[in-house]
Amino acid sequence: MLKDGEKGVIRQRGKDEPKYAIAPHLPCGLVNPDQLRRIADAAEQYGVPALKITSAARIAMIGIEEGQVDEIWKKLGMDPGQATGLCVRSIKVCPGTQFCRLGKQDSLAMGLELDRIYHGMVLPSKMKMGVSGCKIQCAENCIKDIALYGTQDGWTLTIGGNGSARPRLADLLVEDLSFEDAKSMVARVVEYYRENSKRERMGRMVDRLGLDTIKQDLGL
Numbered sequence: 001m002l003k004d005g006e007k008g009v010i011r012q013r014g015k016d017e018p019k020y021a022i023a024p025h026l027p028c029g030l031v032n033p034d035q036l037r038r039i040a041d042a043a044e045q046y047g048v049p050a051l052k053i054t055s056a057a058r059i060a061m062i063g064i065e066e067g068q069v070d071e072i073w074k075k076l077g078m079d080p081g082q083a084t085g086l087c088v089r090s091i092k093v094c095p096g097t098q099f100c101r102l103g104k105q106d107s108l109a110m111g112l113e114l115d116r117i118y119h120g121m122v123l124p125s126k127m128k129m130g131v132s133g134c135k136i137q138c139a140e141n142c143i144k145d146i147a148l149y150g151t152q153d154g155w156t157l158t159i160g161g162n163g164s165a166r167p168r169l170a171d172l173l174v175e176d177l178s179f180e181d182a183k184s185m186v187a188r189v190v191e192y193y194r195e196n197s198k199r200e201r202m203g204r205m206v207d208r209l210g211l212d213t214i215k216q217d218l219g220l
């Protein structure tokens with residue numbers, strides 16, 4: 001029996017002969033026709049019972065037998081996305097200025113940068129990130145551990161949001177950051193979290209230490 005994360009699987013229901021789901025990594029939910037064809041071809045060839053678009057904008061192939069996992073990954077030729085474990089999960093990103101008429105900043109460019117740097121990075125607990133092109137926050141910034149949204153004046157960084165069984169809305173950390181300053185500030189926050197979290201989500205750490213203390217420690 002495979003464990004969650006082993007060979008990129010998520011174990012599903014059933015104790016004796018469980019089925020598995022796999023979800024290729026599609027940075028920021030961007031996908032091209034060739035990737036879609038490969039997923040469709042593999043699903044048909046191996047009789048995958050269901051394909052599901054996930055909340056992290058990936059395409060999960062559901063109901064796979066253990067013996068099919070290696071062959072399907074080989075056929076796909078794609079990397080697994082991080083859906084389990086104590087690490088940075090797939091980053092949720094809206095279309096931003098590249099495609100949305102309301103966008104104020106290029107969320108796709110920022111999201112791809114964050115994905116390149118952080119996706120899969122091991123941390124004290126799981127971490128979800130979101131990037132939105134404007135304050136409407138279609139990437140659900142308010143329930144992300146670290147999130148950025150764009151305004152006319154730059155990027156606004158929020159921390160400490162999560163969904164889960166004990167939901168928490170994010171707190172505003174700093175506003176009006178340039179693209180590069182926003183990236184640097186995310187790096188500082190991730191490092192601060194790595195050093196100070198007691199294996200808790202960002203929001204629990206903010207509650208324990210206090211937002212003012214964190215701001216002071218970060219020189220804000």
Ligand code: SF4
Pocket residue numbers: 094095096097100101102103104107132133134135136137138139
């Ligand atoms: S957050 Fe703003 S820019 Fe992004 S999709 Fe929503 S409305 Fe458009």
